[in-house]
Amino acid sequence: MVDVLVIGGGNAALCAALMAREAGASVLLVEASPREWRGGNSQHTRNLRCMHDGPADVLVGEYPEEEFWQDLLKVTGGRTNEALARLVIRASSTCRPWMRRHGVRFQPSLSGALHTARTNAFFMGGGKALVNAYYRSAERLGVKIRYESPVEQLEFDGRRFIAAYVGAERITAGSCVLAAGGFESNREWLRAAWGQNERGEYPADNFLIRGSRFNNGALLRFMLDAGADRIGDPMQAHMVAIDARAPLYDGGICTRIDCVSLGVVVNREAARFYDEGEDFWPKRYAIWGRLVAQQPGQIAWSIIDAKAVGHFMPPVFPGARANSLLELARELKLDDARFMQTLDTYNAACRPGTFDHTQLDDCRTEGLAPAKTHWARPIDTAPFFGYALRPGITFTYLGLKTDQTAAVHFGGAPSPNLFVAGEMMAGNVLGEGYTAGVGMSIGTAFGRIAGSNAAAAARKERVDAAA
Incomplete structure (x- = not known):
């Protein structure tokens, strides 16, 4: 028997394991x-959104609590628990020294990562380097680690955790932290959540899984069936419009297409369907997966011209390229007449302004629906490029309700020794929408809280058992 059992192997789980071990508990992950x-999905990340009141190591300027909160409030449409969100925001301002002690290194924001030098701390080597650093630190501190050990069932005494099962093996512990991710790689659950649309399609059949293939939601399903209080909408997720040629699983960050705000996006009917210039890309990139999911066939194309090149992070795979818009339409197998009408109408609606991709500029359309409110320039300079887009799910938001202690709740009451962190509880903060790096902020904050409280709960279990 160990003091603390941690179920999961990503950022939140590792933070929990390290904090519990630092508190003196024996830990099995x-x-x-x-x-x-x-x-898990942490291997595909690259940064953490951080509150700071002034320049701090790799972060420039300031990003105060209220601005972070307003950014989160905007992308979630108010579907967030303010107390827990502010807990995450404040914790993000103090976590970096602890991360460094466990081997994480930071670097300045990448030159192509627009507008994040002030708000996000980038990991040197990306998420894989962060994960490896945490594993090295955990092993050095004596955390026991087992791979290929999925947990799909727990044992309780009322609200109290007793044991977990890896297959038929029963593992007992004084306390437990659940950090096993969402259900994004469970196609049947996605199908059930999204259902059929008015065209008789199952949108989920065309989703790519940007995150881990191992996040099948088995433990989450068990917990919900066992009566744990739930939070979040199963249709809500961190969903990005990614390269349609991406692999089915684990495409990660390299599958992103970041030129959307610099051109137009059309569906398979060659029609625009949303304002591509609504806001800065790090604040709006995560709405585009859902937007594409709502289009016929769950596919769209991002169209740019030569003027956009150099203003965004280049995609890993080259897009279609043509010397005229008509040639591009044919290359993309879109209806020639409709495509040209859409592009001609858009180009005619663009009003002169001072283009500046680093701020909300005055380049906009007039008399066009949907409008493009910023960075609207005619697409008229060869060569022209087109990138096919599909919805790519990073993680789902349906999860377990918790509070500032990270305890799992049953019937409104917290468990004394069962805690949750990461994607399994992210829906408490993210009711919808996303802004770059906030998933790692949530996982780091609640992973550390869960680990500390799990160690304290295990100590109490020992004291109570000895009494």
């Missing part, structure tokens, strides 16, 4: 994946 795929 069980990860569903093989060692080479360890880290």
